Amino acid sequence: VQLQASGGGLVQAGGSLGLSCAASGRTFSSYIMGWFRQAPGKEREFVSAISRNGGSTYYANSVKGRFTISRDNALNTVYLQMSSLKPEDTAVYYCAADLSVVMNTKGYEYDYWGQGTQVTVSS
Numbered sequence: 636v637q638l639q640a641s642g643g644g645l646v647q648a649g650g651s652l653g654l655s656c657a658a659s660g661r662t663f664s665s666y667i668m669g670w671f672r673q674a675p676g677k678e679r680e681f682v683s684a685i686s687r688n689g690g691s692t693y694y695a696n697s698v699k700g701r702f703t704i705s706r707d708n709a710l711n712t713v714y715l716q717m718s719s720l721k722p723e724d725t726a727v728y729y730c731a732a733d734l735s736v737v738m739n740t741k742g743y744e745y746d747y748w749g750q751g752t753q754v755t756v757s758s
Contacts, residue, residue: 636660636747640730643752646720650756654715656730656749663711664688667733670704670715671742672726672754681740682728683715693738698724720756727751 642654656668669684683704684693692704701720706713713730731745739745 636663636666636732638730638732638747638749640728640749640752643728643754645755645757648720648722648756648758650720651716651718652720652754653717654728654730654752654754656713656715658711658713658732664708665734666747667735667738668704668706668713669731669733669739669745670713670728671731672724672728673751674723674726677726679729679742681742684733684738684740685713686738691738693740695740717754720754722756722758725754725756727753 637659640656646652670682671679672682673679681695685704685706689706703716729751730749732747733745
């Protein structure tokens with residue numbers, strides 16, 4: 636599967652931004668989808684994941700209550716709606732696809748990755 640993330644940009648602290656990740660190739664609904672991010676000089680970290688049918692979601696504590704992950708299997712797209720953004724949310728955000736049967740927070744569990752989209756939150 637090929638993944639294409641989009642929607643990044645520059646936003647002021649407290650603002651909102653929505654990311655999208657469009658998938659092509661194998662059946663999108665076969666994959667658990669996740670979002671990760673990597674800030675300059677830091678390791679990649681888990682942000683959120685969503686089950687195949689969208690019925691279950693999981694969030695990192697740092698974004699819980701501020702970010703919302705969703706998916707539209709008919710459109711082969713997963714979304715990440717981010718609100719109440721903070722400067723520490725600044726990072727390159729990546730979407731990833733996982734064929735596992737459970738939602739994983741470790742990047743090495745994911746099978747396919749998008750190219751990343753930059754999110755910059757100014758203070």
